[in-house]
Amino acid sequence: MKQKLSSPSFADLFLGQRKVKQTFFSQINTVIDWAPIRAIIEVAYTKGYKSTGRPSYDSLVLFKIELLRTWYGLSEGEVEDQVNDRLSFSRFAGLGMEDIVPDSTTVCRFRNILVEADLYDTLLAEFNRQLEAKGIIxxxxxxxxxxxxxxxxxPRGGKSYEVVEDRKEDENIEASEKAMLKEVVKPNVxxxxxxxxxxxxxxxxxxxxxxxxxxxxxxxxxxxxxxxxxxxxxx
Incomplete structure (x- = not known):
């Protein structure tokens, strides 16, 4: 079960009455057919309850946040902050004033799922194909x-090595010394x-x-x- 977006609050209705100039985000939401994009995402992103019992976020909410991250060159933490702070960002993502913004870990995990399933480039290709068809790009x-x-x-400090095998008497000394040493990968690197x-x-x-x-x-x-x-x- 995916997380349900809240019904429009008083703040949403009040802000919706403001005469806002047509923006890039609203144009994108108008010209893009999100159905095929959702279908591609949900090949790999399965909706349902997480191990914590909380419902997952809607796939398009996460994909739109990922678009914002790439467009503005933001990190996962930065895009989380921007969606929380900027009304235009949260509106584009489809979040209301009372909705909880996905945290940076959720955004990162979502992108990793798409990358591991070889769907990330497919999604961008479909998104850009639609924009190109509309003459936007x-x-x-x-x-x-x-x-x-x-x-x-x-890594901290210099490299360290361990002996991996004994040197034989008849082996080339220099080659043998190289074979005897193996670089040790330090923990947490x-x-x-x-x-x-x-x-x-x-x-x-x-x-x-x-x-x-x-x-x-x-x-x-x-x-x-x-x-x-x-x-x-x-x-």
């Missing part, structure tokens, strides 16, 4: 922007993150590659280790 060119996300689980130097500073974490069209609309997004080359993602 035109694929004349693409821009790749890369941003670094640091991880707190970085993110083994998938990598070091990269940017603007003279070292960063340990990941690189988010975002492909946008000439108008800034997100066409695709991929997260890799921080040492990945940007050029690979121009294809």
């Amino acid at each position: 035109v694929k004349r060119g693409a821009i790749v922007d890369a941003s670094i996300t640091n991880t707190p689980r970085r 993110d083994t998938e993150a990598r070091w990269v130097k940017k603007m003279g500073k070292l960063h340990f974490g990941y690189k988010r590659h975002t492909v946008t069209d000439e108008n800034g609309m997100v066409l695709a997004e991929e997260t890799t280790a921080a040492n990945e080359s940007d050029m690979k993602h121009l294809e």
